[in-house]
Amino acid sequence: MKYILDRAYARELLDHANQLNPVPWYKHSLNVAKAAEYIVIELTKKGLNLDCDIAYNAGLLHDIGRYKGFTKSVIHSYDGYKFMDELGYQGNAIICVTHSFPCEHNNIETSSEWDLVPSYMKDELVGILNKNGSYDFYNKVITLCDALADENGFTTLEKRFISVGLRHGTNLYTSIRWKGFYEIKEEIELLIGKSIYSLPPGIEKTIYAKMEY
Ligand SMILES: [Fe+2]
Secondary structure (H helix, E strand, C coil), X not given: CCCCXXXXXXXXXXXXXXXXXXXXXXXXXXXXXXHHHHHHHHHXXXXXXXXXXXXXXXXXXXXXXXXXXXXXXXXXXXXXXXXXXXXXXXXXXXXXXXCCCCCCCCCHHHCCCHHHCCHHHHHHHHHHHHHXXXXXXHHHHHHHHHHHEECCEECCHHHHHHHHHHHHCCCCXXXXXXXXXXXXXXXXXXXXXXXXXXXXXXXXXXXXXXXXC
């Protein structure tokens, strides 16, 4: 699986995408990258064979599909997949999709605004998830960090879930989706032997911060 290893190149791609669609997802992406690096450093200390540059760049580029504009649905995941796949980075392309599906290939309908996704796109997304199989740690870490970082920095999953829910609404499947994130969080915390909230600096300040809605 090929990933972007060069941080300068990944940043160049992100900066260009931000010029096309300059919204808060840019700062969010920078923070997801930083959070991913903090977690992967801990995982490598425990003996897992992971590369910090891969994780950091995957965090930078997970929402690259937003270059096309804002969509509530997972259409940005599809656009990101196509973009990264055409560049030849299949590993990054898959993470553009997997981060939107915390329950892996189960409960795919839990993704927000799934009904807005055209059927040909749904078929391709389901095909990508099924072909990819179980998530590896890069997929898991970026999925988790997507919920751990916003445009202002790092936050708790609970605060991010409520903020996203207030802005975009919830549906019948929201709790199933949340459980997907908590399962990843628990698996990683068991491995690193500490709370993920102890890793990114200043995360405790989030309890005093104004809720975005
Ligand atoms: Fe994201």
